[in-house]
Amino acid sequence: MNGHGIAAIYRFEMARWKRTLWQSLITPVITTALYFVVFGSALGSRMSTMDGVSFAAFIVPGLTLLSVFMQSIFNASFGIYFPKFTGTIYELLSAPISSFEAVLAYVGAAVTKSVILALVTIATATIFVPVHINHPIAMILFLVGISAGFCLFGFAIGVWAQNFEQLQIIPMLIITPLTFLGGAFYSVKALHDPFRTITLFNPIVHVISGFRWSFYSVADVPVWSSVLVTLAIIAGCMAVIAWMFRTGYRLKQ
Amino acid sequence: MSDPILSIRGLRKTYGTGVDALKSVDLDIRRGEIFALLGPNGAGKTTLINIVCGIVTPSSGEVLVDGRNWQSNYRYARERIGLVPQELTTEAFESVWNTVSFSRGLFGRPRNNAYIEDILKRLSLFDKCNSEMRFLSGGMKRRAMIAKALSHEPAILFLDEPTAGVDVELRRDMWDLVRKLRADGTTIILTTHYIEEAEEMADRVGVISKGELIAVDEKHDLMAKMGKKTLDIVLAEPLASVPPELSEWNVELGDNGHQLTYQFDSHAERTGIASLMRRLSDLGITYKDLSTHQSSLEEIFVELVHGGSK
Ligand SMILES: Nc1ncnc2c1ncn2[C@@H]1O[C@H](COP(=O)(O)OP(=O)(O)OP(=O)(O)O)[C@@H](O)[C@H]1O
Ligand SMILES: [Mg+2]
Numbered sequence: 129m130n131g132h133g134i135a136a137i138y139r140f141e142m143a144r145w146k147r148t149l150w151q152s153l154i155t156p157v158i159t160t161a162l163y164f165v166v167f168g169s170a171l172g173s174r175m176s177t178m179d180g181v182s183f184a185a186f187i188v189p190g191l192t193l194l195s196v197f198m199q200s201i202f203n204a205s206f207g208i209y210f211p212k213f214t215g216t217i218y219e220l221l222s223a224p225i226s227s228f229e230a231v232l233a234y235v236g237a238a239v240t241k242s243v244i245l246a247l248v249t250i251a252t253a254t255i256f257v258p259v260h261i262n263h264p265i266a267m268i269l270f271l272v273g274i275s276a277g278f279c280l281f282g283f284a285i286g287v288w289a290q291n292f293e294q295l296q297i298i299p300m301l302i303i304t305p306l307t308f309l310g311g312a313f314y315s316v317k318a319l320h321d322p323f324r325t326i327t328l329f330n331p332i333v334h335v336i337s338g339f340r341w342s343f344y345s346v347a348d349v350p351v352w353s354s355v356l357v358t359l360a361i362i363a364g365c366m367a368v369i370a371w372m373f374r375t376g377y378r379l380k381q
Numbered sequence: 382m383s384d385p386i387l388s389i390r391g392l393r394k395t396y397g398t399g400v401d402a403l404k405s406v407d408l409d410i411r412r413g414e415i416f417a418l419l420g421p422n423g424a425g426k427t428t429l430i431n432i433v434c435g436i437v438t439p440s441s442g443e444v445l446v447d448g449r450n451w452q453s454n455y456r457y458a459r460e461r462i463g464l465v466p467q468e469l470t471t472e473a474f475e476s477v478w479n480t481v482s483f484s485r486g487l488f489g490r491p492r493n494n495a496y497i498e499d500i501l502k503r504l505s506l507f508d509k510c511n512s513e514m515r516f517l518s519g520g521m522k523r524r525a526m527i528a529k530a531l532s533h534e535p536a537i538l539f540l541d542e543p544t545a546g547v548d549v550e551l552r553r554d555m556w557d558l559v560r561k562l563r564a565d566g567t568t569i570i571l572t573t574h575y576i577e578e579a580e581e582m583a584d585r586v587g588v589i590s591k592g593e594l595i596a597v598d599e600k601h602d603l604m605a606k607m608g609k610k611t612l613d614i615v616l617a618e619p620l621a622s623v624p625p626e627l628s629e630w631n632v633e634l635g636d637n638g639h640q641l642t643y644q645f646d647s648h649a650e651r652t653g654i655a656s657l658m659r660r661l662s663d664l665g666i667t668y669k670d671l672s673t674h675q676s677s678l679e680e681i682f683v684e685l686v687h688g689g690s691k
Contacts, residue, residue, distance in 0.1 A: 130456070136486025140475075147474060215470030219529070222434040223487045224459035381396055381437050 133225040134233040141207055141237030152203065153245055156195045161252045163191050168257040178315050179346040184257040189340040190312030192249045196242050196271070197278050197307060197332075201299045204238035204282030209289050212379070221380065227373035231366075235279045242275035259343065267342035273358045274335055280365035287372050287379060306332045316348040331357050384448060385409035386537060386568050387433070392442035394428050394592075402428040404592040405442070410537075410570060415563055417583035417600075418572045419682055425592040426572040427467055430539050434464045446537070460489060463535030465526045467542045467572075473515040477506060480514060481528045488533035500528050503558065520547050527558075538562065540571040544578060556582055576679035590686045603681065605647070612654060614641040614661075615670040626664055630657050641668075647675070 145152050167175070168184035175183035211217040220230060253259050261267050289295040310332035319327060327333055328349065338354020341347035347354070372379065387410035394403040402425045410416050418426050431437040433444050435455060444451040446458035472480055481497050501507040504524040509517065517525060523543065530538060540559070544552045559569055559582060573579055579586050580600065587597040596603060619638035630653060633642045645652045661668070 130489040132486045132489050132491060136483050139486075140479075140483050143475075143479070214472075215466075215468055216472055218431075218434075218436050218464070218466050218470065219484060219487065221436045222459060222462070222464050224456040224489050225487065376438055 130223075130225045130229055133223060134229050134236075137220075137225075137230065137233035138237045141234060142240065144207075145203070145237070145241050152199065152241065153248065156199055156245060157249050157252055160191050160195050160249050161256070163187065164253050164256040168253075179317075179344070181344045181346060182258065185259055185344070186315075186340075187313055188250065188253045188257060188259050189343050190307070190310075190336045192246050192253070193274065193336055193339055194304070194307045194312055195249055196246050196275055197303050198299055199245050200238060200242045200275050200278035201282035201285060201303065203241050204235055204279040205286035205289065205295055207234045207238060208283055208286035209295055212286075217379070227370070231280075231283060231369055231373075235276065235283055238279035238282065239272065239275045242279065243271055246271050246275070261343050262345045263342040267339070270339045270342055270354070270358065273355075273362065274339065277335075277358055277361035277365060280362060280369060284365055284368050284372065287369070287377065290378070303332075306330050307336075311336050311348055315346075331361060334358075335361075383412055385445075386412040386447060387570075388445040388448070389429070389433070390443045390445070392429065392432060392444070393440045394425075394432060394437065395440045402592055403432075403439070406589075406592075406594050408587060408594060408597060410568060411585075413563065413566055413568055414584040415559065415569045415571070415582050417579035417586050418570065418589060419574075419576065419579055419586060420572070420589035421574075421686060424589045426589055427541055428592075429589070430464065430541050430570070430572070434462055434539065435459060436464075456489075460533065461536045462539065463530035463533065463537070464539045465523075465530045465541060465543060467545070469519065469522045469526065471514045471522060471525065474513055476511050476513055477501070477517070477525050477528075478510040480525065481532050484529040485532035490533045496534070497528075497532060500531050503561075504528050505554070520551050523547060531562075535567070537568045537570070540569065542572055542574070544573065544575065552578075576682055580679075588682060588685050595685055604675065609644050609676050610647040610652075610673050611676075612643040612645065612657075613670075613672045613674070614643070614668050615639065615672075616641065617667040617669050620666070624664060624666075626660060627657070630660075632657075 164184065164187075167187055171183075177183065178186040208217075211220060250259060250261075285295065285298055309327065310330045311327070316324060316327050316333055316337070334349050334354045334357035337348040338351055338358065341351055341354070371377070387408075389406055389408040389410075392403055392406045393401075395401050406425075406429060418429070420426050428437060432439045433451065435451070435458075444458075446454070446461055449457055451458040475483070478497070478501070481501065482492065482494075485493070485497065498507065501510055504527060506521065506524050506528060509521060509525075514522065514525065523546070527540075527543070543559075544555055547555060556578070559571070563569055571578075571582075583600050585598065586600050586603055588595050616639055620634060620641075621638060623632055623634050623641075627641075630643055634640070635642055643654075643657060645654065
């Protein structure tokens, strides 16, 4: 076990984050806070409640997760893509560190950033919206699990991407629509079939539902299903990354 | 001779593009030597180094570090190897100090500020330790990369063209540093296009061309073995042409008929010099001066590479 190596990568990644705090923390928090202002203060009073929760409060978990998805994918993919792009990856490839340790360090740092981002976003939301968290421990566990899943996903994208466009395309083209259609702004229960059934194939529905349940005890799908989908995302991405490292896919010639 | 610190066995590499970069290379590196790998652009030097360092996967073959396979014992092997790559690739926004400390940690070593301070001082970089990498000049960056490679106290150091783009003075400093490292027991493998660099520093020289190691020898042996000596005879009176009586020596006339040049193999049993001199005096050709000179590594290198391609 190369503990010093893991710590070195982790510290390096956190230092990079601190250097770009505006871009990686403050900007996404402000963007999300704007939704809270608009829906919470301006429009919220005119909207009906969702599952007995005020609309403004209802959208907090989903919007927080949207931001977590984007930043998780962005941070983790950039962390591994950039050394590939500049060539500094030679050092990682020639270091006495296992691929598991490297992933642990890169993804661990990205998860830390995402969890901080989510907590700051939720804290900001409380200024504008009445947020309450019924199951704080479950909330933290969901948050860490979901961040881990999407950071692993981002890491795999970073290994796969061969230019900056490919790095952006998946979060923009796949994750954002799936999140908007995944119940960030509404309860899936409100949909009619067949859309409701179709929607349940969107894993993000399960993820948001579980996270929102930890706030308000209301859920679109059973909590166990949210837990399973989160674990499946983690396991699936880990399998892909393990395969990438074993074959040297786009990392080694 | 003790066991080699590094053994390369039947290493082949065909890149995805179909280029055969290495064609079955065998090479042993001795503990504590400076080994220079010479070869023209595209010969496969970087490929060879990158395979040993774990950056490129070989198509076949094996590398042993201290007798252990470098893939199944990758931690053991890599802790012992430091690499300064050919390309200057560094994190632009990190300070020199942080970049070097990062490398030490990455290679599994606990923090040791005194050691890092020492290498930065030895590389005349200590006054720059708080500068960001992007504010360094090319030569400084190169030295920072060397500091990174040395940060985990490796036993084997690869320098892939360490003096490319480095000014003359700095090159001398670099050579001194390499010698000091060798004196401390580090084994050094360097590639270079500068023959004088190999000639100046290396204990042994390997010549690689088109993916094949075409010669490996002690620098002095290589020069002696391959070395042709030339005898220059400065004539008292110019000659219009080479007299037919001298045809068996294959001498050439130069300098407007003022000089005869005779090439011979210094290791042959008969160099032919004595008989040539006798024949000259029989012919009444008088001379003012005689000198011999031995071919440099550069001349040998050119001959090897071009000889190999014929
Ligand atoms: N990543 C790669 N993909 C495909 N071919 C490559 C790659 N890297 C090197 N090659 C090819 O392999 C051959 C050997 O290249 P290599 O970089 O090992 O040469 P070199 O001896 O280091 O040359 P130089 O003195 O220019 O640094 C060349 O023909 C090169 O084009
Ligand atoms: Mg090269």
